[in-house]
Amino acid sequence: MTKTHRLYPSAHIAELFFPLTRDENAVAQVVRRIADGGYYRGFETGIIHQPPVAETIRAIAGQHGLNVTQWLTFELLKDRLNLSSLDTALREKSIKRACELVHLAAACGTSKLSLVSGDDPGEERREEAKKGFAEALVRVGETARQYPDMLVQVEPLDRFAHKRQLIGPTGETVEWMMRLRPDCPRLYLAWDSAHVALNQEDLADSLKLAAPIMSQMHLANAILDPQAQGYGDYHMKFGEPGFLTAGVAARIIRTALALPLSPELKAISIAVEMRTGEGDDLWDNERQCRAFLQRALAAAENPG
Template sequence: MATTFYPSAHLAELFFPLASDENAMLQVIEKIAISDYYQGFETGIFHQPTTAKKIRTLAQQHALHVTQWLTFELLKEQLNLSSLDAALREKSIRRACELVHLAAECGTTKLSLVSGSDPGDAPRAEAMKGFSEAIVRIGEEVGQYEGMLLQIEPLDRFAHKCQLIGPTSETVEWMTALRPDCPKLYLAWDSAHVALNQEDLAESLRLAAPLISQLHLANAILDPQTAGFGDYHMKFGEPGFLTQTTAAHIINTARHLPLPGELGAISVAIEMRTTDQDDLWDNERQCREFLQRAWHA
């Protein structure tokens, strides 16, 4: 049976200049909610209780899936869930657990995060052990909320972001072993990081399929000798690798894989960051049309 997908708007990136203005982001969500296309959206964490309540109400009224990222908050506060510094890691875990409850106020269904930096070959096992403990504790907080899951996005290990959690095969092995202690743990698959890890996109999807809870169609320049090399959340198309054909290939490949049936549906979003100089809603339109073309190719 083919997997069901739904289109999601990555608002934290598409409306990046507004990300720290909760009222402005609420207005964006209100406009997205009444569109006839998106069935979900992604943001950072909201702190104002009144804003969170409005977002939760909008999501319920319009049957929207809410994804929120802890990443922005943790980076802002210079926290690191996989730090080799036990005190910093503990501080990071406690803060992440607090943010779980803020996310719940928005009706979040997918709470998302990334690991910290890769410390290198020798101390990697120690960092993985610490990060595993962090994920189990955060997962216990997530487990208090019916309908909420915890998802980790593997990043590139060697090219640009150089994160602890990276290559697909290694990530799947680690997550599968951790699943008994964190049963609501899933994987947020990102095309840019898979490509920067020099992995085959289809093979990565196949390996990760039983754990995948969302797809990010993200572009990157893969040639280290080319300006802009790495994951800068660039626009789709050349000089990056994410062409219309590649995006369609990702979606069509995923459609025929055994993704988690218990989720009902998997979100697909374009990840493209805007700047103050951009026409934000025109960029949203371009991403929406790109996704629609890939969807029906």
Template sequence: MEKSMNFLPTILMPEIYRPFTGDESFFVSKIEEIAEEGFYRGIEIASIHDKEKRKQIREVTSASQLIVTQWMTAIITEQGLNLSAVDEKERQYAVEEIIKNIEWANEAGASNIALVTGPDPGEELRKKAGENLIKSLSSICVEAKSYGIEVLVEPLDRHAHKKMFLGPTEDTYNILSTVKKNHPNIGYAFDTAHAALNEEEIETAIELAGPLINQLHLSNAVLNPVDPLYGDHHIPLGAPGFLTYERAVSILEKVKMQGLFVAKPFRISIEVRTNENENAHSTELQAKQFLKRLLTETNG
């Protein structure tokens, strides 16, 4: 029998409001609007540099009971950090930089931080990269635990576009399961586009990742290698990408049938990017309408 569960609508702000990157006042104002509107139950943000604005975000999200996830992707990308680096000094430096930012996440009211790993070092070095990633995540989890923060890891694609070390679901599951034996505050941020670009069947990948998954990004991608849009570009939902409304319903219905997430609410967001020449508010409205329709059909 299908078990009842509840998907919590969440907004991935750094992608939807990408043209406003660097304008932290805008993001504070927008979070206040989101809290007042009351549709979203969670927000995903980038690092906030201004201490006073972090305090404002914490106050707003605490009062409105919004779940906050802070992504470290920009920090990792801008500084070239590699948590799965084979070189030990490079790995340690990456860990130290992430740990420095955990306090900021806490000040902004985050109960989760989210990470991506480094480039794929090639088949011969993957075993070492995996061992080093386990060490990195373990150290980060220890620090995050002191703040009551969960550490989420998002695998990307290994061969198609981003070419990161952590990509295939089976590899991700094995590494995170190893970390979780000693650090319960590790989790999996699942992205549909990354699974598809890894040539995985999404429903099967979700079943494999199982209860490690804490949140889901419904992200679209063009899967034809000869298409100019091929890869992980956070394109709008629907054609020419694989993620249509019907496909999204199928994915969520499969999740419900598996009964993997009944014990806890499950955060879900639409990952779509607003480019510089596009209207971010229009992007958000379209994503919200898609999510409202989807959750009306699949929640409960």
């Protein structure tokens, strides 16, 4: 078995096929084609609402042995909800909705329930917001524990550059999450290269800090020059003018392969995050991202 078996390729359908995300039947068709392609061992979508579609996706995933990741982010943003809001009424409404969504995710066979925090309120009220978000995660985690195969993962975003979210820098996030884990034991971190870079962190150092609780990796690109057009996290294509070249991607993977994974996880998923738009050739973009990931994995295992 090669070392790269510790990282399994995942298709980020919610981004690669972004124009289709509101058409759940179309998403199911994409899942089927992804599964039939035989390369990916997992896929990521938003929440599916229609029971027949959820049943179809669950059946496809089960038949092909695919891991299912679903993101609450789109659903919560749509309803202007915020799990870390300082407004207790809004936070309570957000928590109740997130817990409802846990059950919808379970209907798809989801093993990784994924979410992000809300906006950073600033240094003076940051700890207050983190306390509220911790309460939200514990309650969402309690609901998720009804499903033994489901974990909850939080993606730290950039705090200062673009998204300006509460949960951001890796070291601070890992320390906070480790304190929370006794009350939320299946809590993990979804690592994203774009947000780490926009936080002006060293990618390798961030991976080393995240490794004990890391359950997923996104190879995501961004323009890092604050004076340049497109600065920030816009889910852009890999390569220049962003920082995520093939060489950088290979170094990220090589670093991850050398790190000890969480003992509860046999492997973690890795996906290229690139958002498509109306008029894009969606399957050609998927092919390009798949080829980029394949090259990066191969280069990481066979440097030189």
